[in-house]
Amino acid sequence: MDLRFPDLDPSPEELEALQSVLGPATPTEGWTREQGGPHRAAAVRHLLLPALHALVDRVGFVSEGGLTEICRRLDVPPAEAYGVATFYSMLPVDPVPLTTVYVCEDLACRRGGVPTGPAAEPGTRVVHAPCIGLCEQAPASLTVRSGPKPHHGIASMPPANGSVPQMGDPSLVLLRRIGTPPTLDSYLDNGGYVALRRALDIGPAAVIDEVTASRLVGRGGAAFPTGRKWAAVASQPAGPRFIVANADESEPGTFKDRVLLEGDPFALVESMTIAAFAVGAERGYLYLRDEYRSALGTLEAALASARSAGFLGTAVLGSPLAFDIEIVRGAGAYICGEETAIFNSIEGHRGEPRSKPPYPVEVGLFGRPTLVNNVETFVNVLPILEQGGNAFAGIGTGVSTGTKLFCLSGAVRNPGVYEVPFGGTLEELIERAGGLPDGRELQAVLLGGAAGSFVTPAQVNLPLTFEATRAAGVSLGSGVVMLFDDTDDLGDALRRISAFFRHESCGQCVPCRVGTVRQDELVTRLTLGRRRDGDEQLLRDVGQAMRDASICGLGQTAWNAIESAIDHLGVLQ
Amino acid sequence: MSDVRTSAPGTPVAPPRRKVTLTVDGTETVAREGDTILSVCRSLGIDVPTLCYGDTLEPANACRLCMVEVEGARVLVPSCSREVEPDMNVTTDSARTRHARRMVLELLGSSVDLSTTPRVEAWMAEFGADPTRFGADVATVAQPAKVDNNLYVRDYAKCILCYQCVDACGEQFQNTFAISxxxxxxxxxxxxxxxxxxxxxxxVYCGNCIAVCPTGALMPSTEFDMRADGTWDVSRQSETTTVCPYCGVGCNLTLHVQDNRIVKVTSPNDHSITSGNLCVKGRFGFTHVQ
Known part of the structure; x- marks a missing residue:
């Protein structure tokens, strides 16, 4: 079957940008039997998202001519490519100025009123965006420039060390290298690659035993036992396997992974290499949210130096281990942090979650067994191998082991990422961050982000452990601890949360696609004094259906925070 | 399971499938590995409502109307796509499933025009769904019908996004990939x-998207125009199945005739050659006979 392509061509700039990703066109390229036909198309489909990025990086948007050229080169039906481009917030399909300012309008950044961002300059597009992961610097914005050298035209973000108030504290484990230069030499001087050497010594099975013994659970929000996941991937029938580092950190209020990626990039590279060794993968993908441009540059440099020094490649550290990592840029879609949506996004499809089962450990990226872990989960493997799994399990409460990164933002004196051993209370953590600003009283704390729950000032003695939060009916989620004081408008926060889910629902299933819209409408009505009879029950009915019947965690948790605010904070009274 | 494609002549004999014993609504039953919960329910005569499920396509798993409870699962499970497992304990009718179905119907009914969706009115009554609860000023997908060709109309105010037209146009049937x-x-x-x-x-105007559309969002122009004129009347229509005369493939055509005029052409979903699909000639090339 021949695909039909519109009779359109890219501009010279677009063609040049595309060739930097796809190489020069060859005369025999196309949907022909000689070239492998559909098989070739499947083999190059993952280049679709990088090619769309190349267009936007160069000219600011996905033009019809540019899209058509991508489709011709990759044998992708134009309708499908358009469907992929329009799925993402950061791939406009209409002409826009070369400079875009993303003004964060999310929870931490809107406490002082909805941010307006910098004064719009001529030729600048201002986009009000969901959380861009700079909550400790609220109100934050991000400027992205397209043009001949897009990567270098990005407004600088503050260095990660400004985001870690504990910097230099000798008790730090995951954050111990924050503040040191993100270079390989510095990494090696500060304990780098000790863990990988030990892994290579003890062998893959023993590495998994250590991770299992550590009782580490996933830090992305779902708290799944990491050792069990690794063992499941390792036990799959022989054949290619993949590793995916989920750096699509987009949960409002979360910025811990950004700090790790910017401040200690080699820790992720090393821990992914250990994981690859343990589960038998030759290739890893680092899926990075595209708002993290500063981290992108740092990680690209880190991968290049790791390759040239033999820490990645065909014989890692002279061992038989072959492993390399590819960075895949997201394009503005919270849902792509879902563990199966991330596969569809990497493969060049719309980032819609897949139905489970089958689970990623069996059928994941490119249909192969895949290990997908959050960035913080990965880097925990380093202390596990350095200290031993049992020693790691001795930190914390026995059920929640190790240390945890918490993202403090909102009404707190010293916002930032804090690392503490499991077991401390919410109150202790707030005190560590300097407490509330003078004269302010705590009104509520949002734990776990938009998909988490509000807790009340009466609950500040809650231990921040998986078991204690579960017993209290809340969740640690991704480590968000966002404080609201007595001057904050919680109704506004709820409207923002409901608007966030409405904006970020992928649209695949009815309960979430329509449910998040109805939730947003009802929350708006209820919090702005436009309540109608039965509205609160209706909201609960919608929430329950989203929780019970949505395909993935986005819809299933979209009602959590709002329900907790109604039930525990009495927001609607 | 009523997967018509596996019965096509020339299809290689599938390897035998293991038996799986499970319980559905308290009744122990034996199914085959690979069967879905929905197919087991239907074989037991249990009527699980579906909207996005088409018996000729892979489950799209999008509407979430067919949700059932499986013991041990945290959330409800889509019966259309979930395969049976040994000792599974399935409940098709509980407070949770009824609530989910009611809400799916209310969410769809409040945002989409379901006036030409078969059976939906009965389901609304069965599950107590009242889409007007949300009020009249809520977001909908209301929009003018797209009439941009002579053969069929796309009335996306009626679209529930079941993905079936995309799947039929793409890799599951037609391989044209015109829509996404x-x-x-x-x-x-x-x-x-x-x-x-x-x-x-x-x-290519094969119309195979029309054949799988569950809501009437995609409709032959003949039917769309007659409905607009108020002359479409299924009770006055007869259906005659014959063989398409255009080429030698042997597709069955079902001619829908009202007042001695052909008003629509379909093909039986269980026909071994077409699985409900036709080409532009079979589906739309009937004006010369009248």
Whole structure:
């Protein structure tokens, strides 16, 4: 079957940008039997998202001519490519100025009123965006420039060390290298690659035993036992396997992974290499949210130096281990942090979650067994191998082991990422961050982000452990601890949360696609004094259906925070 | 399971499948590995409602109307796509499943025009769904019907985004890939590239998207126009199945005739050659006989 392509061509700039990703066109390229036909198309489909990025990086948007050229080169039906481009917030399909300012309008950044961002300059597009992961610097914005050298035209973000108030504290484990230069030499001087050497010594099975013994659970929000996941991937029938580092950190209020990626990039590279060794993968993908441009540059440099020094490649550290990592840029879609949506996004499809089962450990990226872990989960493997799994399990409460990164933002004196051993209370953590600003009283704390729950000032003695939060009916989620004081408008926060889910629902299933819209409408009505009879029950009915019947965690948790605010904070009274 | 494609002549004999014992609504039953919960329910005579499920396509798993409870599962399970497992304990009718179905119907009914969706009115009554609860001023997908060719109409005010037209146009049947889902969330929609008109797309007018559309969002122009005129009357229609005369493939055509005029052509979903699909000639090339 021949695909039909519109009779359109890219501009010279677009063609040049595309060739930097796809190489020069060859005369025999196309949907022909000689070239492998559909098989070739499947083999190059993952280049679709990088090619769309190349267009936007160069000219600011996905033009019809540019899209058509991508489709011709990759044998992708134009309708499908358009469907992929329009799925993402950061791939406009209409002409826009070369400079875009993303003004964060999310929870931490809107406490002082909805941010307006910098004064719009001529030729600048201002986009009000969901959380861009700079909550400790609220109100934050991000400027992205397209043009001949897009990567270098990005407004600088503050260095990660400004985001870690504990910097230099000798008790730090995951954050111990924050503040040191993100270079390989510095990494090696500060304990780098000790863990990988030990892994290579003890062998893959023993590495998994250590991770299992550590009782580490996933830090992305779902708290799944990491050792069990690794063992499941390792036990799959022989054949290619993949590793995916989920750096699509987009949960409002979360910025811990950004700090790790910017401040200690080699820790992720090393821990992914250990994981690859343990589960038998030759290739890893680092899926990075595209708002993290500063981290992108740092990680690209880190991968290049790791390759040239033999820490990645065909014989890692002279061992038989072959492993390399590819960075895949997201394009503005919270849902792509879902563990199966991330596969569809990497493969060049719309980032819609897949139905489970089958689970990623069996059928994941490119249909192969895949290990997908959050960035913080990965880097925990380093202390596990350095200290031993049992020693790691001795930190914390026995059920929640190790240390945890918490993202403090909102009404707190010293916002930032804090690392503490499991077991401390919410109150202790707030005190560590300097407490509330003078004269302010705590009104509520949002734990776990938009998909988490509000807790009340009466609950500040809650231990921040998986078991204690579960017993209290809340969740640690991704480590968000966002404080609201007595001057904050919680109704506004709820409207923002409901608007966030409405904006970020992928649209695949009815309960979430329509449910998040109805939730947003009802929350708006209820919090702005436009309540109608039965509205609160209706909201609960919608929430329950989203929780019970949505395909993935986005819809299933979209009602959590709002329900907790109604039930525990009495927001609607 | 009523997967018609496995019964096509010339299909290799499938390897034997293991038996799986499970319980559905308290009744122990034996199914085959690979069967879905839905197919088991239907074989037991249990009526699980579905909207996005088409018996000739892979489950799209999108509408979430067919949700059932499986013991041990945290959330409800889509019966259309979930395969049976040994010792599974399935409940098809509980307070949770009824609530989910009621809400799916209310969410769809409040945002989409379901006036030509078969059975939906009865389900609304069965599950106590009242889409007007949300009020009249809520977001909907209401929009004018797209009439940009002579053969069929795309009335996306009736689209529930079941993905079936995309699957039928793409790799599951037609391999034309003229349409896709574009946009995200409530803005998601069926579109060709850059939301262009159909004549500017790859569409070959086979109409196989019409055949799988569960809501009447896609309709032959004949039916659309007659409905607009108020002359469409299924009770006055007869259906005659014959063989398409255009080529030698042997597709069955079902001619829907009203007042001695052909008003629509379909093909039986269980026909071994077509699985309900036709080409532009079979589906639309009937004006010369009347």
């Amino acid at each position: 889902v574009a946009g995200r969330g409530f803005d998601a929609r069926i579109a060709v590239e850059f939301d262009a008109a159909l004549p500017d797309s790859a569409c």
